[in-house]
Amino acid sequence: MLKMNFLLSSIPCPQAKLLRPTVMALQLLVATAFPVALPGCPESCGSITVPYPFGIGQSCSRPGFNLTCDETRHPPKLFLGDAVEVDAISLSDLTVRIRSKVLNATTLGVDNGASWSGGLTPNATIAVSTQHNVFVAVGCNIIAHLVAGHRDGQGDSRHEYVSACAALCDTLPGLEDASCSGVGCCQTTITQGLPAYGVQFKDLAQTARYDYVDVPFGGAFVVDSEWFSRNVGALRNSTFHFDSFFYGASRKVTSVPTVLEWWLEVERDGDLVMFNQDSGWTCIGLNSFAASIGVSKVGCRCSEGYEGNPYIAVGCQDIDECQQPDVYPCLQGTCINIPGTYRCSATKSIISLPGLITLVAISAGLALLFSLLGVAKITNKLKQRRVKKLRQKFFKKNHGLLLQQLISSNKDIAERTRIFSLEELQQATNKFDHNRILGGGGHGMVYKGILSDQRVVAIKKAKIVLQREIDQFINEVVILSQTNHRNVVKLFGCCLETEVPLLVYEFISNGTLSFHLHGKSESPLSWKDRLRIALETARAIAYLHSAASISVYHRDIKCANILLTDTLAAKVSDFGASRSIAIDETGILTAVQGTYGYLDPEYYYTSRLTEKSDVYSFGVILAELLTRVTPVFSSHSSEVTSLASHFVSTVRDNRLLDILDTQIVEEGGAEDAAVVARLTVSCLSLKGEERPTMRQVETTLDVQSSKVHDNSQTTRVSQNAPNDQSFKGNKGGEGTRLYSLEKEFIQSSEIPR
Structure with missing residues (x-):
């Protein structure tokens, strides 16, 4: 309103008197309160606001968003569905x-x-x-x-x-x-x-x-x-x-x-949200936009500089920044509110042109439109400036200066890792088009991208804005930038200009080992391929433990973190939870992290992370390769069963063929599988000191893989083969007691990832 009064003050008195009624009518129109609910519907229950698409009463809400207000109580209470009390509804957070x-x-x-x-x-x-x-x-x-x-x-x-x-x-x-x-x-x-x-x-x-x-x-x-x-x-x-x-x-x-x-469903709620080829997802409300929050899921928000209900046609109203000088300061001049933003005028008068006075006298509406066209460029520049400052803020918050120092101080790291700008990754993914999504889950999405040098990459974009998640991203950058192994996924770089960093990896096209073992793969992995994948994975982990420039404990070894190339070569990935330690250290005390079914019981109970914790997780992977059974599965009695404890007890009872994948038997690999099974039992020992090192595991698998590769028929392996000095097995009686404890632990606990 201030800008209209300001305009009147610059016009001579006779003309101002003629224009004042028109301008006052426009002020009244703008000052009208914007609705929260649909016309004729209650906007609150007691002290709780009920915004559309929620509503109270018939035809006041979207399907499934109907609420009930019990006004017989003091104060009135709001209920959702089956008599569940509602405390608050948020349009901005969609909660x-x-x-x-x-x-x-x-x-x-x-x-x-x-x-x-x-x-x-x-x-x-x-x-x-x-x-x-x-x-x-x-x-x-x-x-x-x-x-x-x-x-x-x-x-x-x-x-x-x-x-x-x-x-x-x-x-x-x-x-x-x-x-x-x-x-x-x-x-x-x-x-x-x-x-x-x-x-x-x-x-x-x-x-x-x-x-x-x-x-x-x-x-x-x-x-x-x-x-x-x-x-x-x-x-x-x-x-x-x-x-x-x-x-x-x-x-x-x-x-x-x-x-x-x-959220809103794209197909069901097509009258509220729609897709435009030029502008993307849009909402029914003026001055609003739609944001994708998952597959076929969208939510509406008011545009910057507006607030209100974006699910109603005129629900988003302009914020008067001039009423909040502590948030939107004008250090010099006078604050002038304009739609979506504000500006600071250094003078208290403007030069009045006869043509402009005549135009305002004929139509105040046309004059207002003309003013908005002039403000558009200012608004755009202000937004660009804000975006630039925000990116600089995120870059510093995400340890960008420290990462730049790390890259510049090491020539090898500088050749392998670079810091990308947000514009480069937006161009590589067509502005993160949903058609480029490779996969994702509760923590974020992975997009397929093509860089300017025509390299195909996978770009990891998290959606959870927590400092713990950001620290895990930075941890993964630091570890992978100092790692160089053919069976460890390559990190090309990262982008630190967003609230949560973006990671750029080499593109691995053949999915995860978990999909090939437990998914609906049309061509199951052969025994020869499984043994080679196990060997390559063991080499990568052994390299991390003892051959990398810093010793690294992965802490989340699982089939879902082993990617396969077109030639079925294994690539170990996802180092967000990994920890690096000094060469002379044998373990560290840390908060327990891992995945249900793969977690080392000794690490869980003591919080002491050692290299043998990765050995236990790798033992679970070997059991999956031999059986094609998930790490945790439901037995015939509908009880949750641990693959690790079930596998150990079965092998010790000499009933390996009961759980061995029939494909391995058909390919004539039963005797070789028996050797690997005994190696698996040693890896799954509850005592870390009784497990082999990853170098010993790699050596045993290398010998066995060579036998399978060199012979057209499976060579019978001596029953005493796993009793050599490459690793130390468990004692039978003690192992049975300890694995009953492990079974109880797995059925009772799940560690968040």
């Missing part, structure tokens, strides 16, 4: 904050289950946010499993474990303890965002019970991670104070806040 129930293991009973639901209707495109929530178990000697239910191709009900937490107690935990690290309290991430889950409780068997923990008790819940970090002490107090889970003490917590995420 809904609800109150969800705490499932009590004491009431339900151990070895029983219950259902957890966000109260969602079948048509709702709403799910639990894997970014904002954690799964928590509080209590003594219980294991809580978060289960996703589905039906297989025959229509039978199946379930899949999403997360698991184990809460241990030897004595009743102290009330002053406000941690959640496994003793009395356990928290873990959620790998699949779903509208509902099953929750199963099991007794975590202990060798002895003490004091008040002679029986397991406690509860589990899905909770907002930020809220939980502030209230973990109160939740522990609720569990352990006066045996509240046994006797229902008044201080017991029965509900916690949970964050749901929501």
